Amino acid sequence: MPESKAKIMRHCIVCGKPFLAKNVNSVHCSKKCSDETYRNKRRAQKKEQERQSIVKDSDGRQFLTVLQVYNRYNISRPTLYRWIRQGRIKDYNPGDRMTLIDVADIETLLEVRKNPFEEMPQKRLYSLEPEDCYTIGEVSKKYRVSESTVYATIRRQSIPMRQIGRFVYVPKFDIDKFFKSAK
Ligand SMILES: [Zn+2]
Structure with missing residues (x-):
């Protein structure tokens, strides 16, 4: 050729x-x-x-090995076994050395973790609208402390503030909470 x-x-x-x-x-x-x-x-x-190694049962439920759970969801082996011990997740053991996890169980648990009302303390929403705030001068007068003490407190307590024109505003809620408990 x-x-x-x-x-x-x-x-x-x-x-x-x-x-x-x-x-x-x-x-x-x-x-x-x-x-x-x-x-x-x-x-x-x-x-x-x-994909082929993912075990399915007759109801169509999918099961993953511990390694597959790690690869797919980045959940470590110790964490996964801890959840099993705590009864938060069920393990299926078709063989001595095999632990299988129902995909739906993992996803349910992860949903719960994602839900802020379940486990995470909810972050308070601050209102920095002037009607919800004191000026630094008002705080100083109301609680009879110097303005520098007010500023130091704001910094230490990580209280948010907002400047409008010449005035610095801080939320009444946080200020009252702090100074009332400090009395
Ligand atoms: Zn080339």
């Missing part, structure tokens, strides 16, 4: 650059590009393997 000796100009399937193909099967311009294709194939294979 004389044509096979002829040099073929092709475009690399990875980077698109034109190159001189050594033979009819060459599709890459360089080793770098052929490695790229190889890596992509491996990645796809691994994903497919993981």
